Amino acid sequence: KAGVTQTPRYLIKTRGQQVTLSCSPISGHRSVSWYQQTPGQGLQFLFEYFSETQRNKGNFPGRFSGRQFSNSRSEMNVSTLELGDSALYLCASRFRLAVQETQYFGPGTRLLVL
Amino acid sequence: AQSVTQLGSHVSVSEGALVLLRCNYSSSVPPYLFWYVQYPNQGLQLLLKYTSAATLVKGINGFEAEFKKSETSFHLTKPSAHMSDAAEYFCAVSDPGGYNKLIFGAGTRLAVHP
Numbered sequence: 001k002a003g004v005t006q007t008p009r010y011l012i013k014t015r016g017q018q019v020t021l022s023c024s025p026i027s028g029h030r031s032v033s034w035y036q037q038t039p040g041q042g043l044q045f046l047f048e049y050f051s052e053t054q055r056n057k058g059n060f061p062g063r064f065s066g067r068q069f070s071n072s073r074s075e076m077n078v079s080t081l082e083l084g085d086s087a088l089y090l091c092a093s094r095f096r097l098a099v100q101e102t103q104y105f106g107p108g109t110r111l112l113v114l
Numbered sequence: 115a116q117s118v119t120q121l122g123s124h125v126s127v128s129e130g131a132l133v134l135l136r137c138n139y140s141s142s143v144p145p146y147l148f149w150y151v152q153y154p155n156q157g158l159q160l161l162l163k164y165t166s167a168a169t170l171v172k173g174i175n176g177f178e179a180e181f182k183k184s185e186t187s188f189h190l191t192k193p194s195a196h197m198s199d200a201a202e203y204f205c206a207v208s209d210p211g212g213y214n215k216l217i218f219g220a221g222t223r224l225a226v227h228p
Binding site for chain 1: 218
């Protein structure tokens with residue numbers, strides 16, 4: 001099976017712009033989670049979608065939003081970019097929301113905000 | 115609330131030496147614990163997971179971890195380090211109160227020198 005794919009891999013934006021990141025989960029997986037990774041804050045949970053519904057949300061401002069499509073692909077949007085949004089954004093997929101279910105991560109999208 | 119503490123942000127070992135990466139967790143319920151590895155410019159790869167079936171868990175690449183409830187620990191070990199083990203390692207706990215999202219430790223960067 002193909003793994004989790006994320007596009008684009010690298011992005012450079014300027015403050016105030018918005019950005020959309022895409023994630024395609026492993027075939028058959030219905031859950032997609034997003035995490036932000038920064039040197040200062042480490043890995044932080046953004047949100048998770050399952051069957052097109054947001055099931056859980058982390059402590060991020062409303063500028064961070066997401067959605068999931070019927071084919072389980074997910075997009076994440078960040079509006080009004082700030083310098084502090086520079087990070088590696090990781091997407092993970094799993095088959096179901098069970099506690100022991102492994103989350104499989106994509107390679108990430110590295111966003112640089114200038 | 116669940117939390118994870120990784121002792122030592124940097125660990126350096128010689129090739130062939132024992133690798134020991136420490137992880138302590140805080141959980142109000144029986145935890146599900148994971149170790150992930152991240153190589154430069156890549157996403158996270160699952161090394162192993164504890165789901166209460168056995169306290170000693172064997173993973174990929176010769177790594178294993180032992181769950182010790184009395185010590186609230188889940189340390190990662192490998193008997194003999196290889197140069198290719200140089201990477202960053204993350205311990206994570208599954209949060210049952212948050213649809214089982216992953217809560218990560220700060221990570222430990224492992225350096226292996228000849």
